[in-house]
Amino acid sequence: MNSIIFTHVAEPVAGVSILDIGLERLGAWLDTERETLGRVFAQAGRWETVSALEALDQLHLGPESSTEDLRELLDHARTCLEVLLEALRAIPGRCALQTAWGLPGPSTFDAHLRWSAARLSDVVAALNHALAA
Numbered sequence: 001m002n003s004i005i006f007t008h009v010a011e012p013v014a015g016v017s018i019l020d021i022g023l024e025r026l027g028a029w030l031d032t033e034r035e036t037l038g039r040v041f042a043q044a045g046r047w048e049t050v051s052a053l054e055a056l057d058q059l060h061l062g063p064e065s066s067t068e069d070l071r072e073l074l075d076h077a078r079t080c081l082e083v084l085l086e087a088l089r090a091i092p093g094r095c096a097l098q099t100a101w102g103l104p105g106p107s108t109f110d111a112h113l114r115w116s117a118a119r120l121s122d123v124v125a126a127l128n129h130a131l132a133a
Contacts, residue, residue, distance in 0.1 A: 019070050022130025023061075026077055029123040030056065037084065037116050043109055044091045052080040052087075071131065078127040085124060088117045 034056065041049045061073055091113060 018130045018133040019074060022074050022127050023070060025123055025126040033119050036112060040112050040116050046087050049084055049087045052083045055080045074127055074131055078124060081120060081124050085120050088120060
């Protein structure tokens, strides 16, 4: 959970476009954070986020994809991520969770919430940078 994901977008190197770097950052975030974010939303009862999470799961670029296809995919992903970020920000800090049996929820929820929001903010910033180029 506390792994560091480098989301700084550097200038492109030979043969790599800024859009490719944005795609790499998005893929790294999805691989490491998507499941944790889903758990945070489930624990907070934010079921309205399911469609945005499912949309991210359906992202795909074919082998014949163009630069414009990549730009559209990143823009669609950014829109979904912004929806998720707003939903995260709407969850109150120190949210008092309860289990199905009425017991206190996990004490680590606040940490998961903060980490998820920070990492999501980073990947949105990386996509904004990539799409601005």
